[in-house]
Amino acid sequence: MSDPSAAPAAGLGPIIMRLLRDGFREQGRLYGVAIAAMVVVAGSAAAVAWVMEWIIDALGNPENRGAVIAVASTVIAIFVIKGAATYTQSVFMARAGNRIVASYQYRVYSKLVSQGVGYFNRTESSDIIMRVVQGATACRTLIDIIVVSAVRDTLTLVGLIGVMIYQQPTLSLVSLLVGPVALWGIRIILRRVKSIMESQLTAFSEIYRVLQESSGGIHVIKVFSLEDHMRGRMDGAVRRVEDRMNSISRLESATSPIIETLAGFAIAGVILVSAWNVLGGQPSTPGELMSFVTALMMAYEPAKRLSRMRVSIETALVGVRMVLGILDMPESQAEARDARPLKPGRGALEMRGVTFGYGAAPVVRNLDLLFSAGQTSALVGPSGGGKSTILNLAMRLYEPSEGEVLIDGQDLAGATLSSVRQRISFVGQNTFLFSTSVRENIRMARSDATDAEVEAAAQDANAHTFVSELPQGYETMVGENGSFLSGGQRQRLAIARAILKRSDIMLFDEATSALDSHSEALIQEALARVTRDKTTVVIAHRLSTILGADQIIYVEEGRVVERGTLRDLLAADGPFRRLYDRQFGVAEPAPIALAEAAE
Structure with missing residues (x-):
């Protein structure tokens, strides 16, 4: 079987559009409130840079107390509004993101259980768990990156650049020359991210595999003294994950020195051009220059986050492809379109x-x-x-x-x-019990069965006596796959479950x-x-x-x-x-x- 993680052959654009379409269709109201709050946050950032002109002008004329009070009140209002909008954005983005994770996990699980038994025979359970857990989280991460970057960071950067251009058009041109150089540096970083993330998820799968084998095969591990062998496997898997995480961290962090260095050159250039008036033109007032410098300094953070956005997208994209690969996977055992229920009969x-x-x-x-x-x-x-x-x-x-x-x-x-x-009812030699109570394990055969019917089935399976002697009787939890019971006890509960179903x-x-x-x-x-x-x-x-x-x-x-x-x-x-x-x-x-x- 081909790797489901590689199933979506579409490029980055179609995958992002699909995630956004699904996310906004399901959680449009929450994202709408969060986006509105982001617009306010972006506007507040631009307002902070803009008001610096008023602050400097007011401080230059302290005798005009009315103007000073008005400026101070404006600053308070801006920061109160920004704080409230930031809180609203965080809360609603978290609620929408958590709902997205839950939705994708349910959809992937629903798709998996609709597959035939053959799929699970061919696919390791550790790989399935990784896809459900890691992949669903990656979907949320990618949507958050796109929404936050496209709305808050982009609008904030645009607003601050607008303030810069309005206050100092010539100096703005000098400072914006660093943009193309930054993009060139980031493209180099992206080439390494994809391959590292693919091997990273493989290493995560090995961790899940070792954990599951240790839990399910602990008797074999103990009897054959395999503790050191399993520790070695886990140590190797953990170290591979650690190495790849460090590599990803280095690549993501590499955007910071690029932007930091280029920002330093931009600010230095602005200082030199402004001090020597190299390009001529009307001299700036202290307030205008301070407003420009403030906008330039504040633009650094959203610009840095935007520069990291593509790296973060590539990091999440491998997990997203795994989820979409499962959701797009054809069912290995599907009903015919005109399938009809079996008619009653004696069961030949x-x-x-x-x-x-x-x-x-x-x-x-x-x-x-x-x-x-x-x-x-x-x-x-x-x-x-x-x-x-x-x-x-x-x-x-x-x-x-x-x-x-x-x-x-x-x-x-x-x-x-x-x-x-x-x-049909079935009892196999490899008995499986759910991690719930004795009563609920038997009742899995027929959800509407009464307690009396459950206990009658246990009596028919010769299980009632030992169940009655358990600490909580029928309410006793059996543990993972009945680990708290003996093999014979588990088998008798499985037989009771089959009896309760009353199949032909x-x-x-x-x-x-x-x-x-x-x-x-x-x-x-x-x-x-x-x-x-x-x-x-x-x-x-x-x-x-x-x-x-x-x-x-x-x-x-x-x-x-x-x-x-x-x-x-x-x-x-x-x-x-x-x-x-x-x-x-x-x-x-x-x-x-x-x-x-x-x-």
């Missing part, structure tokens, strides 16, 4: 000529299967034979490259995804693998009760768990090798019989008697 599940592979080589080939409504079917066979893939296709987590998957004769390709998922079709992929023999027997009894009259498909490597199945299907290398009842397959003396003999020894009547008892 069928595959006709299905071929599918995760890569170039197919995992299942021209597969024909029928899981009859209301019956239990067992999938057995060697690992990697395609059993879990069959369940993934049944849940429409993947689309077959050839053939059809049907529920009650309806092709899933033409059905809405939500209606397919409503008909129930799929179990080694659902009792983490249970001891006593708990497994109780769960098998519960499953036999709750799956009665439901279409049930069970993957099991321990044949003792599926001896009572209505049909057993032996799958190897993506093909059905044989199928039938337990007695049929034992009599056939094929691969299932050899698997049976390896687990039970020579066929004995006890397992068959167990199967008959289950019936």
Whole structure:
């Protein structure tokens, strides 16, 4: 898969216009108030430089106390207005920016969860987290840079230059000669910024990766004494981020000496030209000259910020491209435009000529299967034979490259995804729990379930007893992916969740693998009760768990090798019989008697 961060091939202009269009459409009122405040701030800056003429003239004639009081009152008013406008600008820009971050994070997450499972198999979770967190913040940063620079700094600079030109047109021309030289210096800096930022985000991704692997694999790290190895990885990632951050800081700071030096030459030139009257013309009054010098000195700060603007934009642009790349990414599993909900039925599940592979080589080939409504079917066979893939296709987590998957004769390709998922419950061998309470984990199957229904499902899954003994019972928090519970406890909660959903079709992929023999027997009894009259498909490597199945299907290398009842397959003396003999020894009547008892 191509890197989503590189997806938007548009140049800087279209990306900025897209961000501004989206930002102002969603937060136009907040940005409008902030921009109005920026206009006032810019006008106040020009007014400060302008009023310097009045201040000098008033101080030169202190006997005119009325004029002095008027000038002093004007200065107070200017700074009060500027302070209030600066506060308003900061508050409303922050509110709009925070809303932009939240909006982009939600939109990116919404886009991600609409992708098929294959996308998450191909993309590391650390990379996804970085895109959501760093990218959304970069969008806010870029909008802030554009709005603040384009409005406040530009208007402030224009206002101050206007004061300069009005007071001293000739001296203004001398001071403005440094502008083209500054732009030339900044263009040199920009050439380095892009490459550094791209490698910077790669280094950030490695930090996230190390943190996630340390959290998820802490048992392996401890058992194999990998602490020093992981510290080394983290140290390398952190140092790479530090080095790149220092490089970016140097490049951003490099604009300051350029502007500082050029400003020094400009001010020195103005002093020399003014003192020696090199260019001739009418002599200036002290007030006019002070107003000009004040405007020139105040223009330095907005000019410096504007000179850094392009560097800051390039710094944020890599993260912005990552976000837009995800938002523009086509969904890897999309519903048909005319998709319709599945019609009610008993839940017969069928595959006709299905071929599918995760890569170039197919995992299942021209597969024909029928899981009859209301019956239990067992999938057995060697690992990697395609059993879990069959369940993934049944849940429409993947689309077959050839053939059809049907529920009650309806092709899933033409059905809405939500209606397919409503008909199916699933428990896998890799149990996943959310970082919330026991009750809410079970209730994830059906949000409208009552507390009594949740507890009844836990009882059916043989989970009620141990849940009742937890510190807060059903309100006990289970930790990240159920880290506060044992493997068997997590699996029983997952089974309770599937039971609560009350689906027509129930799929179990080694659902009792983490249970001891006593708990497994109780769960098998519960499953036999709750799956009665439901279409049930069970993957099991321990044949003792599926001896009572209505049909057993032996799958190897993506093909059905044989199928039938337990007695049929034992009599056939094929691969299932050899698997049976390896687990039970020579066929004995006890397992068959167990199967008959289950019936």
